[in-house]
Amino acid sequence: MKEELECEQTIIHEDVIKKVSKKIKDEDELVDLAEFFKIFADSTRIRIINALIHSDMCVCDIAYLLNMTHSAISHQLKILKQAKIVKYEKIGKVVYYSLDDDHIERIFHMGVNHIEERK
Amino acid sequence: MKEELECEQTIIHEDVIKKVSKKIKDEDELVDLAEFFKIFADSTRIRIINALIHSDMCVCDIAYLLNMTHSAISHQLKILKQAKIVKYEKIGKVVYYSLDDDHIERIFHMGVNHIEERK
DNA sequence: TGAATATATGAACAATTATTCATATATTCA
DNA sequence: TGAATATATGAATAATTGTTCATATATTCA
Numbered sequence: 001m002k003e004e005l006e007c008e009q010t011i012i013h014e015d016v017i018k019k020v021s022k023k024i025k026d027e028d029e030l031v032d033l034a035e036f037f038k039i040f041a042d043s044t045r046i047r048i049i050n051a052l053i054h055s056d057m058c059v060c061d062i063a064y065l066l067n068m069t070h071s072a073i074s075h076q077l078k079i080l081k082q083a084k085i086v087k088y089e090k091i092g093k094v095v096y097y098s099l100d101d102d103h104i105e106r107i108f109h110m111g112v113n114h115i116e117e118r119k
Numbered sequence: 120m121k122e123e124l125e126c127e128q129t130i131i132h133e134d135v136i137k138k139v140s141k142k143i144k145d146e147d148e149l150v151d152l153a154e155f156f157k158i159f160a161d162s163t164r165i166r167i168i169n170a171l172i173h174s175d176m177c178v179c180d181i182a183y184l185l186n187m188t189h190s191a192i193s194h195q196l197k198i199l200k201q202a203k204i205v206k207y208e209k210i211g212k213v214v215y216y217s218l219d220d221d222h223i224e225r226i227f228h229m230g231v232n233h234i235e236e237r238k
Numbered sequence: 239t240g241a242a243t244a245t246a247t248g249a250a251c252a253a254t255t256a257t258t259c260a261t262a263t264a265t266t267c268a
Numbered sequence: 269t270g271a272a273t274a275t276a277t278g279a280a281t282a283a284t285t286g287t288t289c290a291t292a293t294a295t296t297c298a
Contacts, residue, residue, distance in 0.1 A: 012177055012179045012180055012213065012274085013176070013177070013180050016174050016176060016180055017180055017183060017184055019173065019174060020170050020173045020174050020176065020180075020184060021184060023173045024166070024169045024170055024173065024184075025169055025231070027162075027166065029231075029234065030162055030165050030166050030169055031162045032234055033159075033162075033165050033227075033230050033231060033234055034159065034160055034161055034162040034164075034165045035160075036230055036233065036234055037156050037159035037160040037165070037230060038160040038285095040152075040153065040156035040160075041153055041154075041156040041157040041159075041160035042153055042285090042286075043146075043149055043150045043152075043153040044286080044287090045153075046149045046152050046153045046156070047143070047146065047149050050143045050144055050149055051139050051143055054138065054139045054142045054143065055135050055138060055139050057132070057135060057139070058131055058132070058244080058245090059244070059245055059246090060131045060243095060244065060245085061131055061132050061135055061136055061139075064136060065136055065139060065140060065143075068287090069287080069288075069289095070244075070245070070246090071245090071246080071247085071287080071288070071289080071290095072286075072287055072288075073245095074244095074245060074246055074247080075246085075247080075286075075287075076286085076287095077245095077246095078246075078247085084237060090245090090294090090295095092244090092295060092296070093243060093244045093245075093294070093295045093296065094131065094243095094244065094245085094295095095244075095245065095246095103232075103233050103236070106229065107226075107229055107230070107233065108152075110225070110226055110229055111152050111155055111156060111226070112144070112148075112152060113222075114155065114222050114226065115148065115151055115152055115155055117222070118203060131244085161255090161256075163256080163257090177274080177275090178274070178275055178276090179273095179274065179275085187257090188257080188258075188259095189274075189275070189276090190257080190258070190259080190260095190275090190276080190277085191256075191257055191258075192275095193274095193275060193276055193277080194256075194257075194276085194277080195256085195257095196275095196276095197276075197277085209264095209265095209275095211264095211265060211266070211274090212264070212265045212266065212273060212274045212275075213265095213273095213274065213275085214274075214275065214276095
């Protein structure tokens with residue numbers, strides 16, 4: 001027989017499907033949620049976030065601290081900015097970045113806790 | 120002049136660097152943390168997690184619910200399994216997946232809250 | 239104004255990763 | 269035992285994404 005259309009008649013637990021499909025969030029919202037976690041899913045960005053937890057910093061400071069080029073840091077800061085993870089203030093030539101709110105720090109620490117607990 | 124070696128003498132805020140470098144976590148730990156968030160950073164996996172919050176489910180159920188192939192779901196479940204996000208129990212031919220602990224659900228909801236608050 | 243400095247950014251390249259396809263394994267049941 | 273079913277998986281492909289390189293913009297200060 002031809003490959004069946006993937007479970008079209010083979011729902012194993014129809015009751016479960018019914019119950020769960022009522023409760024799960026819209027696909028759109030879950031796509032946004034994945035997008036949000038994507039921000040934390042890069043070690044450069046996580047290191048920037050970790051640094052900014054402790055102090056506002058300018059691009060040059062961050063680049064020096066992480067031993068990376070200004071360009072790489074600037075690109076990642078752009079992503080963090082667009083995602084409203086960081087805010088910034090320009091004073092003269094220097095742009096100071098800081099975490100947008102303490103929600104970010106809480107999510108960071110929740111991840112840390114999980115990592116440390118499973119050791 | 121040649122492109123300077125990226126801030127080697129141009130530390131703008133030496134005091135900040137000093138303070139922050141003492142407080143930030145080891146790079147290794149932050150790499151692990153990014154790896155952990157990577158698990159949540161895919162919409163298929165987030166949708167699986169969201170489903171499993173509401174009920175244990177088998178591969179076929181999940182595939183039907185998300186309208187995806189068994190293979191795609193199985194591959195993602197493998198990643199979730201390896202990351203200890205889900206656990207499973209095989210009964211006969213059927214493998215039932217469930218969230219490994221309620222930590223996972225809390226991290227999921229923390230993300231949801233952030234998304235919803237910023238609307 | 240012009241040199242120096244701090245940051246930003248487009249394009250190219252390299253690396254990673256999700257899905258598909260084909261196939262394999264495991265289990266049930268006639 | 270053999271057909272049917274549920275799940276798993278390796279390899280290939282397609283898509284996404286991080287960094288580098290070159291260059292642009294903005295600001296200060298002599």
